[in-house]
Amino acid sequence: MAIDGHESDDWPAARYVAPLLESHGRSLVLYARQLCNDAEDAVQLAFIDLATQSAMPQDPAAWLFRAVRHKALTLARSRVRRHRHERTAGEARAGWFQVTDDDALDGQAVVEALGSLDQIDRETIVAHLWGGLTFRQIGTLLDMSASTAFRRYEAGLVLLRKRVEQPCATKS
Template sequence: MTTDSMIIRRSLEEPSAFAELFERHAGPIGRFAAQRVGAESAKDVLSETFLIAFRKRATFDTAWDSAVPWLFGIASRVIHKQRTREARHWRSVVASATVAESHAPSGAERADERADAVAGVQALSARLAALSARDRETLLLYAWGDLTYEQIAVALDVPVGTVRSRLNRVRKRLGAQETQTTREEESNGRTVEQGA
């Protein structure tokens, strides 16, 4: 099997060979970007990511067989430049969830389900927004990018220990928020039934 490293080396002599790298990895990079900045902006992130990768392909460390961490690192930096768009996306998610809640069909059970879904989207958006940019980036590379700790370290150009400590901090913070949310729900008479 041809490795990403081999494709990149070949593309230095034959630039059109780089298209194979795009075909291999555009899907995961595009999905990651869409989850971060929305579908429309993701197209721009994807294009810019591969344009930068193409221009900087001579700097790729060919000791790595896979270009995935390198590409996710480029994508993360492109997304970082588009923080304003990301913030706008999360605000629109919350707003659309609120609009969806106000247009819920009749029927108490269906309305309750929709209200719970809206509350979940709003809570997730708020929790992500409350994280530092570094912690959020690390979490999203892990959760949405499906990268290993080592790949995240390469993508963000940080030691693996930093990735571990960031994810641990995020887990503790999100766990504390979940506990607080559960307490608030219980005090408002909304509890989750066990085994339901």
């Protein structure tokens, strides 16, 4: 199959884009969902950028998360400008992940708890837990040290646990 005039066999990006999409696609969409309403578009744009690179980035996962973050923030700013220009009401934000019947946690409670965290804490938790990024990679992504990323992750988890695990009030 020809892609932009290149046969896929001689196009270097064809060898690594599909495996990266398979291994990181869902976590990248989850990560982008906290930053914009067009998460799939942000991920697609990042993969297009990756495919046009002349060489594979040294750390493709971290590169993809940073690219998705940039694309998502750009898309979010564009949406705000467009809505302000059109003077339309904001759209309801999509959930950060899809809940299935067999989930052990109450997905809606986790989404609400994540939404109540600082953006940096939220990004750190999502990038590490669902994205599989190391704290070094998260530090690079968010312009902080690995130890700061770890501290933000730990503090965010403490708050998340408190908000999700609040016991139900019982009547006596």
